[in-house]
Amino acid sequence: MSASTPQPNQSLRPADRRVSARIGAIAESATLAVDAKAKALKAAGRPVIGFGAGEPDFPTPDYIVEAAVDACRDPKNHRYTPAGGLPELKDAIAAKTLRDSGYRVDASQVLVTNGGKQAIYEAFAAILDPGDEVIVPAPYWTTYPESIQLAGGVPVEVVADETTGYKVSVEQLEAARTENTKVVLFVSPSNPTGAVYTEAEAEAIGRWALEHGLWVLTDEIYEHLVYGDATFTSLPALLPELADKCIVVNGVAKTYAMTGWRVGWVIGPKDVIKAATNLQSHATSNVSNVAQRAAIAAVAGDLSAVHEMRTAFDRRRRTIVRMLNEIDGVVCPEPEGAFYAYPSVKGLLGKEIRGQRPQTSAELASLILDEVEVAAVPGEAFGTPGYLRFSYALGDEDLVEGISRIQKLLGEARD
Template sequence: MELSKRVQSVKPSATLSINARAKELKASGVEIINFGVGEPDFPTPHHIKEAAIKAINDNFTRYTPVGGIAELKDAIIRQFESDYGVSYEPGEILVSCGGKHCIYNLAQALLDDDDEVIIPAPYWVSYPDIIRLAGGRSVIVHTKEEDGFKLRPEKLEEAITPRTKLLILNSPSNPTGSVYTRGELEPLVEIIVKHRIYVLTDDIYNKIIFDDADWVSILHVNPDVKEYALILNGVSKTYSMTGWRIGYMAGPGPIISACTKIQSQSTSNPNSIAQMAAVAALNGPQDDVERMVSAFAKRRQYFVERLEQVKFVTFYPPQGAFYIFPNFSAYYGKKYNGQIIANSLDLTSYLMEEARIALVPGSAFGDDRYLRFSFATSMTIIEKGMDKLEAALNRLL
């Protein structure tokens, strides 16, 4: 049996497989410090769980409209109005089974074979594979640590061709935690409008912002860019609801209808109970979000201080999300058990076997010099993990 060329061209998600390996070791009794996870470690807030229980007891358990219930679309419209200062109609909103599913629908709806999608690297692991599954081509544009891993306008101009359909921007970024400023977005928006390309702004971490960083959207820079913008968000990260699978996207009506049509022939509606929970998340009290963000901020500060002490490592201090992406390439070329550590995957394996720390290799995010740490884990674990990391790295020197 030969599987399709399409599926053979795609890799399974690296972050999910590292997580699975860490869980496997843990199940066999080995203590693992898991810096690999891409989900908040807090429980879903109580009032959100109560709304789901009520939905079950009210028998809200049948098919819903494919693109989401009216109540949830209204809550999203209100949220987007307050976050972006722009009004959307219900026909311009799609609710899917997670933000990832929105992106999948978008790629299927927008891309013909060999259409190009510009993706600044480091990027979230799933973008290139989702594009590939739709027959599109990712055009990876590398950014620099000294630019805060942000796309420079001249690099964007250079990457645009007649086949360019879409640009993906992700701020705060997974894996770097960098956040675009208004000044950095302005020239990018000019180029988007000039070349009339669509832009997916993946804002899934926009409520997790540290210090005095200001989160800015391309819609704040120029509301007219709404014509080209697909705005992605969801409840996974903000409300610690990764397993509930609710994400949403706003954009031009014809694109949203096309995405809804694809969803109607694949998953149908997202889970009815989870939709009710998402209504409670968006409309309810936001103090749990504040509490989680302030815990992330403390951990981020600790990471920054500890990493400053680690020899030969450089990093850009994250301003949002819950990741930090340090450059460990100074350790490449070192030997362990007679084997050379040649790349981010080798160093990740070394740290998993020798220090029992799970990390994600930078190669999964398009830059092999780095490793990704998630600080979605408790301070005690972070402290212990950093001690083990330093000791394991020192053994290589």
């Protein structure tokens, strides 16, 4: 991405500009747009199967819901609370972080946010000045570059593909580093690819960041969703010397099937957390107290619910990879984490399918939705055209039915 993106309506007087250039440049979330379209078609009675949304299809565990019900009845939760989060929740997050990743932090290093997206934006806003560069491995989640640019930074993409399991190397990162580089983004397990870095690979990237005095922002939202021999690695736990320039973002959404509850958090050096908390005090103030009380029950409880979900996701993972790889022109590496498959569909582009010749993965995704009513997100949304992202966080029957429809459609492809 370029720092010199043309700004809309620059020739107009300020009073005549209806939308600011900064906000006008933001792209709609492609994943939410696809999910919204699929849900609208389904509401209209169409048999649409959606692989777009990144949310578990399981209900939030009962004990978490009951904690929220109790919280609703307690008048103390009807009032303002500290902007940075309930002290009890910050304590619980610190304890959970030590339990799950071996990273010891104090509650004063925790900021509770309205979901992971606010955590990411406020983290970047707290440390970036205009022109600071952030190295962003691609394929990337759609929100990362937008948050960086809103914070005044410049996202610099480093692209990995299926030949490396969608993992970037230190050599690639070094080639992208300039005197303006301030942060490297590290995401493992990854959305949209499901890639998981080994401990050795993670350590190499962490040591490279240390060597050059760079900040690391690491998104650990999928920490508990790893499969087979893959293991989750928390960089600041692995390399304690990195902690002074490391920011961790996380939340309850994926682990506890709580996407709609909107509770995330930022962990980092105290001065950064203080700055981000000041920002939040003006932007949103405290996160909903009821959601925070539910989050306390979630992070302080055991992980039996996520173990059950992970078993189901693992089964679906193996099914979807097998079925996608049965399609001529599709190459799908086996994801090791999260709940996404990210196949290359470059072998299908330009081929005739029901009278059309899609030239891009966006056109192919549109064709699939129109012809067989299955929704997937095109790779353009993640910085890498030529791919599709399928979330396998949906029921087994829908998964098989959806991919079967795609198999039949794409099986008609002709040169």
